[in-house]
Structures are given as structure tokens and as C-alpha cells.
Amino acid sequence: MNKIKVLGICASARGRQSNTYYLTKAAFDALEGDDLEKEIIIASELNLRPCEHHYSINAKMCIHPCLITQMDGNDEMKKIYDGILSSDVVIFSTPIYWNNHSQLMQLIMERLTSLENMNSTHKKPVIKNKVGAMMILGHEDGYQHVAGNLMNFATELGLILPPQAYGAWVGESDEDTDRDRQRITGDERIKNIFVDVAKNAVEFSKKVMFCPKCGQKNDYQHVSSKII
Numbered sequence: 238m239n240k241i242k243v244l245g246i247c248a249s250a251r252g253r254q255s256n257t258y259y260l261t262k263a264a265f266d267a268l269e270g271d272d273l274e275k276e277i278i279i280a281s282e283l284n285l286r287p288c289e290h291h292y293s294i295n296a297k298m299c300i301h302p303c304l305i306t307q308m309d310g311n312d313e314m315k316k317i318y319d320g321i322l323s324s325d326v327v328i329f330s331t332p333i334y335w336n337n338h339s340q341l342m343q344l345i346m347e348r349l350t351s352l353e354n355m356n357s358t359h360k361k362p363v364i365k366n367k368v369g370a371m372m373i374l375g376h377e378d379g380y381q382h383v384a385g386n387l388m389n390f391a392t393e394l395g396l397i398l399p400p401q402a403y404g405a406w407v408g409e410s411d412e413d414t415d416r417d418r419q420r421i422t423g424d425e426r427i428k429n430i431f432v433d434v435a436k437n438a439v440e441f442s443k444k445v446m447f448c449p450k451c452g453q454k455n456d457y458q459h460v461s462s463k464i465i
Contacts (some may be wrong), residue, residue, distance in 0.1 A: 238420055239447050243268060243439060244324035245277040246317060248331040248342035252281035256417050257374045260406070261330040263428050264372065264435040273439065278320055280341050283313040287398065288347035296358045301353040314348050317430040321352070325446060326368045326438045327396060329387060333375025333407070338383045342390045344391050357461040360393060365458040369396030371403035372431050374410045380405035395459075399441035421447035 245265055249255035258279065270358050286309060292299035306315050321327050331342040356362040369391040373380045384403045392396060406427050408417045421427050447454055 238272055239443075239452060240272055241326065242274040242276070242324045243326040243328070243335055243435070245328045245330060246320070246328065246345065247277060247279050247281075248339050248345060249406045250281050250339060250341055252279050255332065256414060256421055256441070257330050257332045257372070258322075259418065260374060260421065260428060260431045261328070261372055264328075264431040268435055268439060276320060276324075278317060280317070280345060283312050283316060285317075285341075285344055285348065286312045288350065290347075292350060292354060295311060296346055298352065299351050299354040299406055301351045301355050301363055303348060305348075312458065317345060317348075318352065320379060321349075321367070322363065324367065326442050327377060328370045328372060328435060328438060329391075330372035330374070331383065331387070333379050333383055336379035336382055338373075338386060343389075349390075349394060356459075357393075360460050362458045362460060364395030366440040366454065366456060367396050367447065368438050369394070369398055369402065370434050372401060372434055373405040374407075376408050376410055378407055380407055384423060397441075397445065399437055399445075401406040401434075404430040406430055 247258045247261050249257040252258060261277060265277055268275060270408065286305050289305060291304055298304065303314060306312050329342065331338040334340070352364050364381050371384060371387045373383050384405065388398060388402060408420065
């Protein structure tokens with residue numbers, strides 16, 4: 238039996254107390270099957286140093302393992318790197334802040350440039366044969382903008398996106414998160430938006446990543462033609 242590992246990366250600064258995490262966990266809890274391994278990384282619980290943009294000094298300095306991770310034993314970005322590299326499905330979840338994803342999500346994206354750059358600059362892809370998806374939650378009506386940013390990032394990273402690769406829910410403009418929780422727990426339709434994203438990504442991975450006849454994992458990679 239082919240085992241599929243599904244990784245969630247929750248990028249809310251409020252961590253386990255956030256509605257973003259609540260819905261991410263609810264979606265993961267709904268994933269069932271002996272062929273699944275599940276993990277959610279709560280980014281706010283990690284010590285993550287901001288990107289120091291070595292790429293801007295010299296593109297070839299941006300490598301994997303990241304120079305920051307190599308130099309700073311206290312930097313815990315390695316948990317995210319290792320989590321992604323060992324997974325078949327990667328789902329990013331973020332709240333909406335000022336019509337955009339969270340600051341924590343931005344930090345993670347910038348640090349993940351080291352993985353993307355292994356392809357675009359070094360021509361040695363390390364992200365391949367992985368499915369990506371997004372969960373977006375907030376108040377400001379900017380989820381399509383956030384989804385566009387994240388999908389652009391995900392495909393540059395090397396993730397393969399299924400149809401309807403993201404789900405979103407936007408609450409009232411007064412930003413009452415306690416009332417949000419009451420609505421979320423009281424309305425199964427909201428939870429089902431995010432459950433559907435997770436199930437869709439897993440089923441897409443099963444259909445696309447594994448040969449239906451022999452059961453072997455497909456191996457496809459694309460080397461970027463970007464000129465650096």
C-alpha cells in the first residue's frame with residue numbers, strides 16, 4: 238500500500254488558539270485511511286529567523302540547506318524544510334491581514350526560496366512529485382488576492398496544484414474572532430470547505446502521483462529555464 242504523507246503548515250501568529258488552526262485541524266481530522274500519515278506544523282511555535290536575502294548578494298548563495306539553518310542551530314526552519322521534503326501533499330493555511338497573507342506566511346515563503354532556488358539557479362530540483370493546496374481564513378475580502386499569491390509561490394516552488402486548489406472563508410468586517418468561532422463550530426458548511434480542500438489534494442495525489450496499474454510512484458521534475 239502506498240503511504241501518503243499530508244503536511245499542514247499553519248501560519249497564524251495565534252497558533253493553536255486561532256480559527257485558522259481550528260479549521261486546518263478539523264480538515265485533517267476528517268482525513269481517514271491506513272494509507273495516510275498526517276502532520277500539522279504550527280509555525281508560531283517555532284523559532285524562525287527572517288530571511289537574510291543572501292540571494293540578493295549572489296543568487297548562488299541561496300541554497301538548500303539554507304545558510305541561516307547551517308549557521309544557527311537555534312533556527313527551526315529545518316522542521317519545515319524536512320516536513321515538506323518528506324511529504325506528498327503540502328497544505329498552507331493562513332489568515333488574511335490587510336488584504337494579504339500573514340507576516341508569518343511571508344517569512345516562511347521567503348525562507349522557502351532556498352528550495353525554489355535550487356531549481357531556478359542551481360538547476361537541481363529538490364521539490365518534485367508533491368501536491369500543494371491552500372486554506373485561507375479572515376475578515377478582509379481579499380482571499381482571491383491571497384490565493385493568487387500563494388498559488389504563484391507554490392508552482393514556483395515546484396508543487397503541483399489540483400483543480401480548486403484552495404478554500405476560503407471570510408467573516409464579518411468587525412473582526413470578532415470569538416463570534417467567528419461560534420459560527421464556525423455551528424455551521425458544518427464552513428468546516429466542509431476546508432475538509433474538501435484537504436480531501437481534494439489527497440485524492441489528486443493518489444490519481445496523479447501513483448501509477449494506477451503498477452502502484453509505483455511517478456517521478457516527474459521540471460528544470461527551470463530561468464536565466465540568472
